[in-house]
Amino acid sequence: MSDAIATYDPAVDAPRAHHPVYDYDSGPPVERGKFAIWLFLATEVMFFTGLIGAYVILRSGTAAWPNPENRLAVFLTAINTFVLIISSWTMVRALFAAQRGDRGGILMWLGLTIFFGSAFVSVQVYEYFELVKHGSLPNVDIFWSTFYIMTGFHGSHVVVGVIWLVCAWFKALRGGYSERNYLGIELAGLYWHFVDLVWVLLFTIVYLF
Amino acid sequence: MNPPPSAEPAPLGLAPEGTVHVHHEHHEIGFIRKYIFSTDHKVIGMQFMFTGLIFLVLGGLLAMAIRWQLAFPWQEMPVIGRLLFPETGRVVSPEYYTMLFTMHGTVMIFFVIIPLLTGAFGNFLIPLMIGAPDMAFPKLNMMGYWAMLPAIFFLMLGFGAEGGGPAAGWTAYPPLSTITSAAPGSASAQTYWLLALTWVGVSSMMGAVNYVTTIAKMRAPGMTLYRMPLSIWGLGVAAILQLFALPVLTAAGFMQLFDRVLHTGFFTPTNLVVNNVGVDYAVANPETATAAGGHPLLWQHLFWFYSHPAVYIMVVPAMGFASDIIAVHARKPIFGYKPMVYSIAGIAGLGFIVWGHHMFTSGMNPTVGMVFMVSTIMIALPSAIKVFNWLGTLWGARIRFTTPMLYALAFVSMFIIGGLSGIWMAATPVDVYIHDTYIVVAHFHYVVFAGSVFAILAAIYHWFPKMFGRMMNETLGKIHFFGTFIFTNGVFYMMHQLGIAGLMRRTADPYSYEIYAHLQPLNEAISYCAFALFAWQIFFVINFFHSLFWGRRVGRNPWQATTLEWQAPSPPGHGNFDHQLEVHRGPYEYSGPEVEEDYLPQTRKL
Numbered sequence: 001m002s003d004a005i006a007t008y009d010p011a012v013d014a015p016r017a018h019h020p021v022y023d024y025d026s027g028p029p030v031e032r033g034k035f036a037i038w039l040f041l042a043t044e045v046m047f048f049t050g051l052i053g054a055y056v057i058l059r060s061g062t063a064a065w066p067n068p069e070n071r072l073a074v075f076l077t078a079i080n081t082f083v084l085i086i087s088s089w090t091m092v093r094a095l096f097a098a099q100r101g102d103r104g105g106i107l108m109w110l111g112l113t114i115f116f117g118s119a120f121v122s123v124q125v126y127e128y129f130e131l132v133k134h135g136s137l138p139n140v141d142i143f144w145s146t147f148y149i150m151t152g153f154h155g156s157h158v159v160v161g162v163i164w165l166v167c168a169w170f171k172a173l174r175g176g177y178s179e180r181n182y183l184g185i186e187l188a189g190l191y192w193h194f195v196d197l198v199w200v201l202l203f204t205i206v207y208l209f
Numbered sequence: 210m211n212p213p214p215s216a217e218p219a220p221l222g223l224a225p226e227g228t229v230h231v232h233h234e235h236h237e238i239g240f241i242r243k244y245i246f247s248t249d250h251k252v253i254g255m256q257f258m259f260t261g262l263i264f265l266v267l268g269g270l271l272a273m274a275i276r277w278q279l280a281f282p283w284q285e286m287p288v289i290g291r292l293l294f295p296e297t298g299r300v301v302s303p304e305y306y307t308m309l310f311t312m313h314g315t316v317m318i319f320f321v322i323i324p325l326l327t328g329a330f331g332n333f334l335i336p337l338m339i340g341a342p343d344m345a346f347p348k349l350n351m352m353g354y355w356a357m358l359p360a361i362f363f364l365m366l367g368f369g370a371e372g373g374g375p376a377a378g379w380t381a382y383p384p385l386s387t388i389t390s391a392a393p394g395s396a397s398a399q400t401y402w403l404l405a406l407t408w409v410g411v412s413s414m415m416g417a418v419n420y421v422t423t424i425a426k427m428r429a430p431g432m433t434l435y436r437m438p439l440s441i442w443g444l445g446v447a448a449i450l451q452l453f454a455l456p457v458l459t460a461a462g463f464m465q466l467f468d469r470v471l472h473t474g475f476f477t478p479t480n481l482v483v484n485n486v487g488v489d490y491a492v493a494n495p496e497t498a499t500a501a502g503g504h505p506l507l508w509q510h511l512f513w514f515y516s517h518p519a520v521y522i523m524v525v526p527a528m529g530f531a532s533d534i535i536a537v538h539a540r541k542p543i544f545g546y547k548p549m550v551y552s553i554a555g556i557a558g559l560g561f562i563v564w565g566h567h568m569f570t571s572g573m574n575p576t577v578g579m580v581f582m583v584s585t586i587m588i589a590l591p592s593a594i595k596v597f598n599w600l601g602t603l604w605g606a607r608i609r610f611t612t613p614m615l616y617a618l619a620f621v622s623m624f625i626i627g628g629l630s631g632i633w634m635a636a637t638p639v640d641v642y643i644h645d646t647y648i649v650v651a652h653f654h655y656v657v658f659a660g661s662v663f664a665i666l667a668a669i670y671h672w673f674p675k676m677f678g679r680m681m682n683e684t685l686g687k688i689h690f691f692g693t694f695i696f697t698n699g700v701f702y703m704m705h706q707l708g709i710a711g712l713m714r715r716t717a718d719p720y721s722y723e724i725y726a727h728l729q730p731l732n733e734a735i736s737y738c739a740f741a742l743f744a745w746q747i748f749f750v751i752n753f754f755h756s757l758f759w760g761r762r763v764g765r766n767p768w769q770a771t772t773l774e775w776q777a778p779s780p781p782g783h784g785n786f787d788h789q790l791e792v793h794r795g796p797y798e799y800s801g802p803e804v805e806e807d808y809l810p811q812t813r814k815l
Binding site: 006007008009012013014015016022023024025027028032035036039040042043044045046047048049050051053054057058061062137138139140141142144145146148149153 | 431452460461464471475514778789
């Protein structure tokens with residue numbers, strides 16, 4: 001069998017000193033980073049699909065699901081939802097500013113996004129404190145179990161988003177973005193809008209119905 | 210892995226597309242950066258490979274302990290029994306047996322097969338086979354390996370935890386797994402098990418994002434999708450499966466974790482009584498009580514929504530490797546390349562809608578079972594296309610019976626056995642009888658051990674010269690192959706008979722039931738084969754390490770193969786290729802009339 005195996009020939013097989021500059025075949029017309037973030041968001045969609053799917057099954061299998069109005073501060077959270085939606089708008093403005101190369105604009109709009117995001121988390125933390133104070137713990141019944149896991153995971157995603165935006169803000173402060181280089185803000189924005197969108201779904205199914 | 214001796218500026222790595230950057234290669238990379246915290250896809254691939262092979266030994270040892278108990282129940286385990294269980298008089302306790310098969314499954318699936326296929330070979334092969342200098346995100350790639358470290362930490366913590374390790378089966382069905390007082394193994398060990406799995410998931414997810422991006426964006430000029438080797442199709446499709454299936458397991462894992470730690474009630478039914486104690490919030494101490502109103506079946510659905518696609522994550526890359534290896538050593542183009550691609554995609558797509566076939570006897574609605582039965586049996590179609598195309602490739606070929614080829618041929622034939630038992634197991638009425646018997650064990654070991662592990666061994670023998678620039682020894686390789694092949698069938702084939710006789714899985718001493726007592730001699734024979742199979746691997750270990758240092762030195766293309774990785778030096782330096790590649794044709798141009806040799810590399814311009 002060994003005659004089938006080519007022997008080592010230094011003339012052909014030794015590594016050559018010159019390396020090329022690599023060139024690639026045409027791929028999908030998006031940057032690598034954006035392609036990857038969309039894949040990552042696909043995994044996030046599936047993650048929340050798992051949680052929401054479980055919620056739908058558990059709720060449909062429960063004879064008398066409590067009315068959320070009697071248990072949750074729906075009005076407060078409605079305002080909070082509005083805050084988060086506004087933050088999506090300010091995020092878009094930050095991207096526009098980045099595309100114009102307007103450093104001051106980036107700092108202002110990103111700053112506002114960070115502010116609204118933090119406000120959302122603060123209100124949610126306050127809500128949790130109030131609930132725990134009244135003994136509404138996750139082990140009381142299945143309503144609270146599903147409530148805490150869904151809003152908790154969403155809240156942790158908002159916290160990650162805020163940290164990401166703070167990093168982007170400091171990078172913008174050092175002049176890290178320009179008309180040609182705003183991908184970092186765009187990627188953070190994609191994640192931020194995704195987190196917003198998930199909240200709109202969660203607010204609807206957990207608080208309103 | 211040695212960078213080429215050059216002081217010149219160079220290879221480039223990771224220019225954002227459209228731009229051409231030339232940056233200077235750092236030739237002086239210290240040992241730590243080069244081998245420990247490496248961002249080079251080849252080194253990361255080898256890190257995954259060595260980790261996976263070490264865990265293969267661990268998983269094998271767990272299997273040996275299982276076989277000991279099944280052959281010689283309640284007899285003193287020689288030598289290590291004294292060390293492992295002094296308190297039970299050197300015999301395996303029932304709880305310990307439960308831990309053994311739980312951890313055997315967990316280790317083999319999450320720490321051996323998936324890391325070896327996607328982590329080791331995914332990393333090593335993807336950039337080399339598509340003509341890229343590295344992965345799209347080398348740092349993310351490095352983090353993907355290092356995310357395995359906490360996973361390994363928690364897995365080991367589980368072994369040492371109170372109760373003697375996780376023992377709810379690798380499927381972790383609740384309420385056994387969620388109620389901490391349910392069994393010794395359901396105490397803290399199960400929590401560590403969940404954390405280990407979550408970290409494996411993080412690692413896989415990082416890898417999958419990287420693989421798909423790399424395949425989409427970094428193919429060499431001319432390397433269109435339909436010119437990619439089938440290994441790349443298999444690895445890419447497996448990565449997509451991971452992206453869409455794994456997060457659901459992560460979500461379910463967190464639910465189970467919260468059920469255990471925060472006492473939520475996702476998987477705890479109302480009025481559950483465990484060890485004569487009610488666990489409901491309504492009746493128990495509010496501090497430790499569990500919310501009720503959940504569904505144990507919900508876990509099974511979420512778990513299998515991932516774990517069935519995971520079966521295809523474990524077999525689809527293996528099919529790709531087998532295709533490549535068969536084409537090279539049969540010196541023929543793959544018969545029906547495009548149907549091979551479509552059938553990989555078909556298996557993966559159908560793989561998402563068949564998970565319920567693991568649950569026919571779970572109390573699930575029988576109508577739903579019917580739907581799952583039909584969708585499962587449909588998978589036979591793309592699988593059969595693949596098998597017949599492999600046979601078509603072999604038909605009339607001048608086959609070189611090298612060690613990798615023998616393993617690839619064994620993969621195909623063993624996959625046929627595992628696949629056929631899969632078809633009739635998918636039929637609900639049959640499954641109701643054989644569910645949870647040894648026939649299931651036989652089936653999935655034929656697919657995952659005699660299938661995937663054989664393909665991994667084939668891949669190691671085949672790509673070893675590319676990884677280390679040296680051949681593995683053929684004689685030792687053949688000795689290793691024939692022993693492994695015979696003993697594998699000795700172990701798993703007779704399990705079909707045990708299953709038909711009704712012997713159930715996951716039972717420490719089935720012979721205490723009179724109707725199964727006569728099966729002990731057969732089990733003893735299986736165990737002797739299993740011990741021989743394990744011992745036989747010494748030939749692989751000797752061959753691997755001997756060849757690593759003293760194997761015959763080979764050049765770029767020892768197998769006279771056509772795909773791109775064989776255009777790089779062996780072993781490839783940092784940045785992989787020392788010349789710009791241009792792809793002119795598909796990956797399997799063997800024995801064609803255009804050239805004198807019997808192979809026409811993808812890069813050669815005619």
